[in-house]
Amino acid sequence: MLAWLLALxxxxxxxxxxxxxxxxLIGALISAYFLTQNGDVASVADIAISFAVALPVTLVIFIKLGLYRAVIRYIGQHALGAVLTGIVSSAFVLALAFAVLGVHDKGNLIFVYAILALISSGGVRLLARMFLVQRNNNHKTRVLIYGAGxxxxxxxxxxLNGEQYHPVMFIDDDTTLQRSTILGIPVGSPSQITALIKSKNISRVLLALPSASRARRREVLDALDELPIPVQSIPGMSDLVDGTMRIDELQDVKIEDLLGRDSVAPKSKLMNADIKEKVVMVTGAGGSIGSELCRQIIRYEPTMLVLFELSxxxxxxxxxxxTALIKRDELEVELVPVMGTVQRQNRLETVMRTFSVNTVYHAAAYKHVPLVEYNVVEGVRNNVFGTWYTAEAAIKAKVDTFVLISTDKAVRPTNVMGASKRLAELVLQALAEHQNTTRFCMVRFGNVLGSSGSVVPLFREQIRKGGPxxxxHKDIIRYFMTIPEAxxxxxxxxxMGKGGDVFVLDMGEPVKIADLARRMIHLMGLEVKDEIHPNGDIEIQYSGLRPGEKLYEELLIGENVRQTDHSRIMAADEVFLSWPEMVHLLARLDQACEEFAVEKIIELIRTAPTEFNYSCATSDLVVRAACDVANASQIAAVALDNLATANKASRLVRKQIA
Incomplete structure (x- = not known):
């Protein structure tokens, strides 16, 4: 019956x-008559006539105020106000009609009628709403909200007005809110969470702490780590304020919340120094770091931003x-999208001269460790010679500042990617001593969360697919930082660079990747499958270190480090080559790349002050394939020799028999 009514x-x-x-309304009047008139029938006709006038007026007011357009399930203050206004108007018209007809002493009748009509018309709507909401909530996921602010x-x-989640409890650290009720929802304390999950059949916890510090969110997440249900959060305050996300757009807990380190507010003087009212160029503008550099740069109002990208x-x-950000924020920044490779110096120089570039941020690089191991020559070409050509173009185009995005893998590298970035640093250090047209500096840091090479999106995808x-390696450790902070x-x-500076970013505490994987599994409401929990949900498998991969990354080569004006930025004084020595090394390296002599490339990198510790030259796929072809040719040649010998012996045998 109910389903039929709802479907009408x-x-x-x-x-x-x-x-x-x-x-x-008729029932309210009849009830009021019997409650107040003690069976007096003398005025029944006048009461009926008066009510016949008041009733249409009441209904018209109900209609005009939109009472019948309101959906019962979502009825609110406006609908109840319409009921009150209609009933009061009805009582007023009734009193006016009594006065015109000369009916006296009916004030108690009108009052009781108004009360009964209000209770019946308004109350039944509230009861219907409660019933429908409760019926709807039975099909919704029951959630607990952490944060009653x-x-x-x-x-x-x-x-409450949605179709997916039903909040059954608030949790808050504020003791003044605990044991109270907000929006009809009780507020409890953090110590009750585990019991509430069982007693109230809660399916997930929603964090409503958008303005809390990262350190505070980490404390909360640490407390929720072992819960058998997923934990999600609402968008951050910046996303809510600028309207990019709604408050009910739930998202997985951000990994930066697990790190628990709050970023330091940027110093506007430093942010403006090389950007404001200048022409800025970003190489690798479409990459993880390059694209974020572009987002940050346009906020500080350069006159032009040149986006240089191969893809x-x-x-x-x-x-x-x-373009959308510039339009939305009404910024006066001209965008120049330029396609090109950093391995073509004339293209780079032409672009820099044409647009009178003042500052270059060189983010273009091949940075995936295994892929560079498999493609040694191209990795060296892009990372070393690409940096050299870009730097030479900057000098010839009289660029003021050149900033190289380096990596912690350049410190005592064990892979070609890290070694190539260290060589790129050496090129700029040598150029900084050789000329005074362009100010060169390098910024070295570790992994950034959410980049194309980060483990975080990989882990999320693997968890969604059910693992493993x-x-x-179980002991592998990495530094992490958010892309915007980096x-x-x-x-x-x-x-802050004066020329040839190597800057090192404070990456905070290192993170054990295996622990990060476990926490991500737990926060999605799942259990790690291992020897202790054989019936768990997601297994962690250790695949072994990849070619050239280290257990621990470092940020400094030596001990000569000094603090700068920024608490998160240090400067390192490290050994480098003179420009003549560097040119000689680059010439030999160029020849080795032309000859595709991978082992020679490795040896040349070792001769530079890179502290290169490398033991897997055969990782290059082309070299391995060439070795396989050579081996196959050698085997085939031996087989042919054996076949020829066998044929010769067979002929001799046949001859002897004949």
Whole structure:
């Protein structure tokens, strides 16, 4: 029956509502008569005439105020206000009609009628709403909201009116809120969470702490780590304020919250120094770091931003995104999307001269360790010679500042990618001593969260697919930093450089990758499958270190490090080659690349002050394939020799027999 009623057309439901109100209003008047008139029948006709006038007026007011357009399930203050206004108007018209007809002493009748009509017409709607909401909540996921502040209340209100989640409890650290009720939802303490999950059949925890510090969110997440249900959070305050996300757009807990380190507010003087009212160029503008550098740069109002990128698709994406940001924030920045490779110096120089570039941020690089191991020559060409050509172009185009995005893998490298980035540093250090046209500096840091090479998106995808999570080694440790913080620090470090500086970013505490994998599994409400928990959900498999991969990354080669004006930026004084020595090394390295002599390339890198510790020259796929071809040819040659010998012996045998 109920399902049939709910399925009726809106026009039919409105007609039913009008009929119900008619019945309630008439019933209220009859009840008021018997409660107040003690069986007096002398004035029944006058009361009926007066009510016949008041009733249409009441219904017209109900209609005009939109009472019959309101959906019962979402009825609110406006609908109840319409009921009150209609009933008061009805009572007023009734009193006026009594006065015209000369009916006296009916004030108690009118009052009781108004009260009964209000209770019946308004109360039945509230009861219907409660019933429908409860019926709807039975099909919704039951959730607990951690945080009963403004954001928590907004989230609860949005979820109550939604179709997916039903908030059954608030949790808050504020003892003054505990044991109270907000929006009809009780507030409990953090110590009750485990018991509440079982007693109230809660399926997930929603964090409503958008303005809390990262350190505070990490404390909360540490406390929730072992819960048998997933933990999600609402968007950050910046996303809510600028309108890019709604408060009920839930998302997985961000890994930066697990790191627990708050970024330091950028210093505007350093951010503006090489950007404001200048022409800025970013190589590798479509990459993880390059694209974030571009987002940060346009906020500080350069006159022009040149996006230099090899990938057409990546260039298109970042150009479209930045155009939308410029339009939205009404910025006066001209975007120049340029396709090109950093391995063509004349193209780079032409672009820099044409647009009178003042500052270059060189983010273009091949950075995936295994892929560079498999493609040694191209990795060296792009990372070493690409940096050299870009730097030479900058000098000839009279660029003021050149900032290289380096990596912690350049410190005592065990892989070609890290060694190539260390060589790129040496090129700029030598150039800084050789000329005084362009100010060169390098910024070295570790992994950034969410980059194309980060383990975090890989782990998320593996968890969604049911596992297993692949970790190279149980003891492997890495430094992590958010992309926006890294980009801001790169810009600020570049502004502090005097020439040839190697800046090192404070990456905080290192993170054990196996522990990160476990925490991600737990926060998605799952259990790690291991020897202790054989019935767990997700297994962690250790695949072994990849070619050239280290257990521990470092940020400094030596002990000569000094603090700068920024608490998160240090400067390192490290050994480098003179420009004549560097040119000689580059010439020999260029020849080795032309000859595709991978082992010679490795030996040349070892002769530089790179502290290169390498033991897997055969990782290059082309070299391995060439070796396989050579081996196959040698085997085939031996086989042919054996076959020829066998044929010769066979002929001799046949001859002897004959």
């Amino acid at each position: 057309p809106r026009s039919v439901k409105r007609l039913i509502s009008v009929c119900v109100d008619l019945v309630f 403004s954001s928590g209340r907004q989230l609860a209100h949005a979820l 057409e698709f990546a260039l298109y994406n970042i150009e479209q995104e930045l 999570l692949t970790v190279t 980009a801001q620090l790169v810009i600020q470090a570049g502004a």
